[in-house]
Amino acid sequence: MSADEAPAVVDARGLRCPLPVVRLAAAARDAAPGTLLQVWSTDPAAALDVPAWARMRGHRLVDVDARTGDDDAADEWRVTVRVGP
């Protein structure tokens, strides 16, 4: 991921699995191959299921970023994929 290539964000915070993956898959269906997508999730299962989804559907996993929430903020995961052909 180069610095000038900002991923399109799919905000799935507050949704329970499998909805973050469903929303990401919908975005991937409508995106051109090679597009960078990043899903934001507060459900820890997304950190496991997005990579598994990418493997099953031929997308490439770019990054899994776990962010520990401070005080009232929930833990959050940002998972980046590159849409496959």
Place this chain on the structure above:
Amino acid sequence: MTDTTPRTWLDAGGSARPHPVALQASAQALADGWADPRRLGAEGRRARAMLDASRAAVAEVVGARTEEVHLAPSHTAALHAAVAAVAAGRRRVGTRVVLAPVERAAVLHAVDHVGLERVLAPVGTTGATDPARFAALVRTDGVALAALQHANGEVGTLQPVDEVHAAARAVGVPLLVDAGASAGHVPLGDAWDVLALDPADWGGLPGAGVLVVRRGVRWRPTWPEDEDGWFPGGVPVPAAFAAAASLQAVEADRAAQDARRRELVEHLRREVVARVPDVEVVGDPDDRLPHVLTFSCLYVDGEALLTELDRAGFAVGSGSACTSGALEPSHVLAAMGVLTHGNVRVVLGREVDRDDVDRFLAVLPGAVARVRSTLGADGL
């Protein structure tokens, strides 16, 4: 109005339908062995004799001495006691426990609870640990105990216990083998120092567990002294007697049941993949238990799928987060790096036949499609 949908139990892992022999044995034990086995009168002696016979029968099946077999009130209690007491017996060596992250929660939690340190040996996508890496960890300093399940009950994968036991034995580290998912289904072998069995998994009744501890394994109770050294207060005689009698019964025709259920599982594996789009079967396809099949469906809420299947008359298990009441998905699926949502675990009891499996296969695709449609996942 009475619901007349026929029920099919495909969730037999750790909770098999009681074997007819177990029901007979428990009835006999209730009639003849109701007394406290510690009492010295004839009634107590009869109960004691039933417990002794139970231990002798288990010993014969697993290849142990009767005095090495201890009856526990549950599989969980057996695992808790094994971890705590064997590690306590090796306190001078250290407090580290080498294990795979796919061990049963009772093992992992027992390690944490008694203040031991988890040293995790990685597993691959099939759920099997790498014996060379496990062995290398066992050879490090301060290892009190190693634990490796005989097979993983969630995904059916057999573990390399022979290699790991050889490595542990070479450095004098005792190996605890949780055979709770495999006893009564596959041969257990002799690659263990401490062995735990779950009678409820092969058709015994709830309320019994088995722990076999090889002579020479050092252990120290971390609980108050009792006449029953390993499991204070003893166990219910009917459940223990039923466990032993049903173990003998399932061992007698294990080979036939193995072939029959392996064929059903292969049929299921082929058909699930053929009939349901975007599904991934998990676990080792070959080195596995004969009666377990686990798969994950993309874009499916596990709890909703279980509800759909239950309504159609089928009980199955799941390792998905939303089915466990906890937010965290199955630690087994997570460690394997496979899809954790939409997970279904089918465990075939001995009474399940081809017709049951075919009826399940007939309703599964529709159930998955309905859940996907509800989630707005059509056409993804």
